[in-house]
Amino acid sequence: xxxxxxxxxxxxxxxxxxxxxxxxxxxxxxxxxxxxxxxxxxxxxxxxxxxxxxxxxxxxxxxxxxxxxxxxxxxxxxxxxxxxxxxxxxxxxxxxxxxxxxxxxxxxxxxxxxxxxxxxxxxxxxxxxxxxxxxxxxxxxxxxxxxxxxxxxxxxxxxxxxxxxxxxxxxxxxxxxxxxxxxxxxxxxxxxxxxxxxxxxxxxxxxxxxxxxxxxxxxxxxxxxxxxxxxxxxxxxxxxxxxxxxxxxxxxxxxxxxxxxxxxxxxxxxxxxxxxxxxxxxxxxxxxxxxxxxxxxxxxxxxxxxxxxxxxxxxxxxxxxxxxxxxxxxxxxxxxxxxxxxxxxxxxxxxxxxxxxxxxxxxxxxxxxxxxxxxx
Numbered sequence: 001x002x003x004x005x006x007x008x009x010x011x012x013x014x015x016x017x018x019x020x021x022x023x024x025x026x027x028x029x030x031x032x033x034x035x036x037x038x039x040x041x042x043x044x045x046x047x048x049x050x051x052x053x054x055x056x057x058x059x060x061x062x063x064x065x066x067x068x069x070x071x072x073x074x075x076x077x078x079x080x081x082x083x084x085x086x087x088x089x090x091x092x093x094x095x096x097x098x099x100x101x102x103x104x105x106x107x108x109x110x111x112x113x114x115x116x117x118x119x120x121x122x123x124x125x126x127x128x129x130x131x132x133x134x135x136x137x138x139x140x141x142x143x144x145x146x147x148x149x150x151x152x153x154x155x156x157x158x159x160x161x162x163x164x165x166x167x168x169x170x171x172x173x174x175x176x177x178x179x180x181x182x183x184x185x186x187x188x189x190x191x192x193x194x195x196x197x198x199x200x201x202x203x204x205x206x207x208x209x210x211x212x213x214x215x216x217x218x219x220x221x222x223x224x225x226x227x228x229x230x231x232x233x234x235x236x237x238x239x240x241x242x243x244x245x246x247x248x249x250x251x252x253x254x255x256x257x258x259x260x261x262x263x264x265x266x267x268x269x270x271x272x273x274x275x276x277x278x279x280x281x282x283x284x285x286x287x288x289x290x291x292x293x294x295x296x297x298x299x300x301x302x303x304x305x306x307x308x309x310x311x312x313x314x315x316x317x318x319x320x321x322x323x324x325x326x327x328x329x330x331x332x333x334x335x336x337x338x339x340x341x342x343x344x345x346x347x348x349x350x351x352x353x354x355x356x357x358x359x360x361x362x363x364x365x366x367x368x369x370x371x372x373x374x375x376x
Contacts, residue, residue: 054209056185061108061138089114105134111142118147124171152176160184169365170194190339193364198223231255251284270356
């Protein structure tokens with residue numbers, strides 16, 4: 001009897017094993033027949049942490065560090081060299097006789113409408129403010145005038161925001177992001193009378209956002225972007241250039257040029273009818289998306305996008321707009337527009353003047369009187 005029971009149990013076990021194997025085989029076949037879902041590409045990792053947007057959005061400046069009030073050149077110089085501070089300018093105007101070069105980090109420079117003047121810097125390409133190697137900078141609400149480069153970030157400096165700054169009369173560049181500097185946002189700035197406006201080049205310089213700016217009355221570089229792997233230039237007013245507006249170059253130069261206004265007024269005697277967007281090496285340019293731009297009174301951009309879709313970039317504030325008439329009105333506003341607000345008489349004079357004798361070596365400078373300074 002026991003032998004029969006054992007035999008029956010063995011038969012039942014074998015039958016169950018066959019049934020289970022059949023079920024597993026059927027399930028495996030069904031799983032094989034179901035097409036695999038494509039993985040959704042992850043969004044690009046964008047900076048966070050600071051109160052700003054764009055590629056410089058991680059910058060918090062001197063937040064959390066002591067507030068330092070400055071009224072003189074030595075006080076400003078010492079505070080910038082030390083860093084780890086919110087530096088508030090309490091003077092209406094400070095003359096900067098020579099370059100201030102800081103390697104310190106964690107700096108907010110809040111001009112509160114003050115003017116820093118570099119008239120005494122005789123070298124045409126010498127920087128007035130140079131930040132080198134450090135990280136975490138916010139420069140805002142200040143007027144920078146008449147140096148070589150008015151402000152520059154070099155040597156791997158990163159997490160940078162330049163906000164509501166007026167940069168005028170520079171012998172070379174109004175703003176420089178160069179030599180491995182990266183992760184920068186230039187927003188709501190006013191640049192005029194500089195021989196060259198915005199320079200982004202050399203080494204691993206990368207991740208540049210330029211939005212809601214007015215770039216006006218310049219020789220070229222509005223901006224220059226050379227071998228920048230990720231840039232975003234959108235919702236700017238670029239007008240009255242002599243040689244070229246935006247210049248792109250390098251075989252790995254990738255980004256967007258979207259929703260900008262390129263404008264050459266018919267009564268401006270300082271501008272020439274040259275290209276608004278130039279690819280300096282057509283054979284090697286990267287992925288560049290050009291869309292929603294308005295070309296008025298100038299050559300339309302003959303160069304087309306090299307990619308069909310915009311590059312994924314950090315959002316800007318206000319949000320990207322294709323309502324360009326409304327954008328222009330906002331940028332030109334005397335209270336909430338581009339530049340150090342409210343505009344002073346010099347910035348207003350730059351906006352109003354129709355004739356400006358700019359050349360590659362001599363910037364166009366307007367002092368408080370509204371008359372051009374004599375050439376040096």
